[in-house]
Amino acid sequence: MVQQRIRWGIMGCGFISGDFVEAIKLLPASEHEIVAVGSKDKSRAEEFKKKHELSCAVAYGSYDEFVKDANIDIVYVGTRNNQHMDDVIRCANAKKNILCEKPMGLNLAEVKKMYQVAKQNNVFLQEAFWSRFFPIYKDIRKIINDGIIGDVQVVQASLGFPILEKMERLYKPELGGGMALDLGCYLVQFALMVFGKGKKIEKVCANGWTKHSVDDTGVFVVKFEGCKIASLVYTGTTVLKCGAEICGTKGRIEIPSDMNAPDKYSVTVMENDKECTKNYSHERPKGDLSKFHFPTSNGLAFEADGVRKHLLTG
């Protein structure tokens, strides 16, 4: 049974696991505890423990040993994309709840299998779509549902920066590389959040190019039934603004930057043929941000907090 203070096991010692741990440290220690760190290599687990000052956590040099740790309530799977399926199944069979970094799997078949095994073992399994836990995403859903911007018909979103050639796991297909899996997925979840509920997809068209045998830059346009369209742009080589717009017949919502981890947005409504814009902000959790690898990762705290609440309420 999960207690008020949930006990995390961290699987994989890369940048994202480090940022997730630092984000948890921004939350009350009475609610979150990191009890175990797992790697294929014990020295790497020890190094991670030291770097992130996790003196109370046990370091494991084997994932099979790690998942046996009886103190773990939930495993954060932060391994490479191509390892997710095996790691999730390993955790599920050990009766651990799981928060798995995105993309959950490399394809639909993998994801279906992962959910099947989680269900068989009666454990919680969630893809780590941290964006959905941001307060601004909640605001946006309410504004749309309340009809403030009228009938929403157009979504535009983009995400990208020159990162493809800087990280081996991104440009190697055998490591689950390609920018659609790393960045494109944020755009898809955004379009699905706005249009997806019960709406069929009528047409998808895509255009772009590959580099090093993985996808580098892509534009995909998704037409949902009933005059709804999403135009989504991602890239691993150019400097995009990373904004998003949700446009309706009466107004629009804009996220000016960091569309996947936003700290500000605006709402524009037409009044007597003139645009009236109001700006809002909701900061990411504060604290010592010097140890984060990605500048917006303090927002992972929203996700950790949200997952804890799920677990406590069942």
Add this chain to the structure above:
Amino acid sequence: MVQQRIRWGIMGCGFISGDFVEAIKLLPASEHEIVAVGSKDKSRAEEFKKKHELSCAVAYGSYDEFVKDANIDIVYVGTRNNQHMDDVIRCANAKKNILCEKPMGLNLAEVKKMYQVAKQNNVFLQEAFWSRFFPIYKDIRKIINDGIIGDVQVVQASLGFPILEKMERLYKPELGGGMALDLGCYLVQFALMVFGKGKKIEKVCANGWTKHSVDDTGVFVVKFEGCKIASLVYTGTTVLKCGAEICGTKGRIEIPSDMNAPDKYSVTVMENDKECTKNYSHERPKGDLSKFHFPTSNGLAFEADGVRKHLLTG
């Protein structure tokens, strides 16, 4: 021969002709003069003359008579889209120089014919792409050419507002309606400005919907040779931000709004993995703006001024 003060004939008395005339009035009277106004209906020409205080202009109730006016150096064709071809040919055969509102024709065949007749008559013919005359467009071209934002690979642009059902000429196919002709063309010229010079188009994909038998909303993605892509969104029913981004490997240029008639832009470059942004502005011509139908139409003065310079320098 064209004198220092060029003499305009205005063909068609709709909103855009009115705005063009008001824009000319923001320029020095020693350089621009409106000498004639033509309509199919004399009372409409007289009314236009009165409304825009053009006491020195002659009002014509027939286009055939209008084009015979020996005082006209250049005709501004501001008639409906479906009339452009006939009107341009009429002007060309009367040996008048021509600035024709966009879209020049309804299809490629019409435009080819118009250029052929203009050439035969040795007159100047230009599509009224006023955007290209804005100082900000000139700045942008220089920034790209100077390599400030690296290799430009991605263009995003959008233009649209709920206007389709407010203007008969927009929703009637027989009047040359549809939003691609009215708004989409701005996006195309923008993508062509950035990528088009000598670059082949490798692939185009499009998605969207129609209303009242004309196109309402569309997204088209144009892939140019050599890893260059443009994602272009237009609509006649929803409230878009109407911004544009030109994204390269080292930075980006943003036009936050009014991408077809901009008064501000920013340039962001990456410096030590951090974004450094500088904002710039270049106001549209000042003056009495109360008589303009569209809020950015004072920018038409840039176009009138640019066309005058073309005519004077041959």
